[in-house]
Amino acid sequence: MKMRPFFYEQGRKPNEPEGGYWWIEIGVPWHTIHDNETIRHELTRHALGVWDWMKNRDPLMKDRCRNYALEFIGQVPGKRESRRVMGLHLLNENELQKREAFFDECAYGGWFIDLHSPGGLLAPTSEPDSAVDYDSSLKEVALKFIGPYGIPLRALLSKDVVNLGMAGRNISVTHAALGTVRVMGTCGVMGQAVGTAAALAVVRGEDMAWVGQHEAKTLQQHLLRSGCFFAASPQ
Ligand SMILES: Cc1cc2nc3c(=O)[nH]c(=O)nc-3n(C[C@H](O)[C@H](O)[C@H](O)COP(=O)(O)OP(=O)(O)OC[C@H]3O[C@@H](n4cnc5c(N)ncnc54)[C@H](O)[C@@H]3O)c2cc1C
Structure with a gap:
């Protein structure tokens, strides 16, 4: 039962x-972009090991797993973090913790600053927060619970390529800020925001920047009418 502390x-x-x-993950020493195949093979090996632990060894799980069989293991490694594009604004974790009011807020988030161990x-x-069961009475855990906060359109627009919009984990944020904005719901609302900004740009014959x-309020009104929410109620 030497493995037990590793898990519990x-x-x-x-x-x-x-x-x-979610903790079946690896990164360093491999490069998340260039070593994708190696990472896939490593993760498959680890997934089989974890399954063996649950099915055959773990005193708390093996009985619960007795009627389970392993059907498949996904073979496309997901990424929590890879390349990001520098935007007109580089959003950082301090702005999100302070819930800064951005004049061009176009999306929102609220997941905690969820940084994973390299x-x-x-x-x-x-x-580490998982090892302490996300106990919010601990200061270092409580500090990471934030939001709801706003996301400015400028963090979704490339600073170097005119009219290149981003939505998802490639937006212009610091590593720590990515820990909260990268979740799927937040990526989705960014997509709606940048898509609506693109449509408005076409109508006006201008670019998204x-x-x-000049039309942040119009953009916000369009988004509000289609059911979006803002953290810092636009006027
Ligand atoms: C293991 C894991 C668990 C997670 N758990 C959660 C969770 O529980 N809840 C949550 O909300 N979020 C979770 N996340 C985070 C979330 O899933 C991602 O941050 C989010 O899906 C990122 O969305 P995206 O559209 O930016 O990128 P992706 O979902 O990675 O989409 C990028 C797409 O672009 C495609 N692509 C890449 N290159 C090219 C190319 N040259 N041409 C065409 N297409 C290309 C890729 O194939 C991919 O489909 C998790 C992430 C991981 C890795």
């Missing part, structure tokens, strides 16, 4: 047979 004390709890295995399964612990600078 180092933040990798297999609580349910059906899900919650190395993942190879690191001594997974995300012009829309952000």
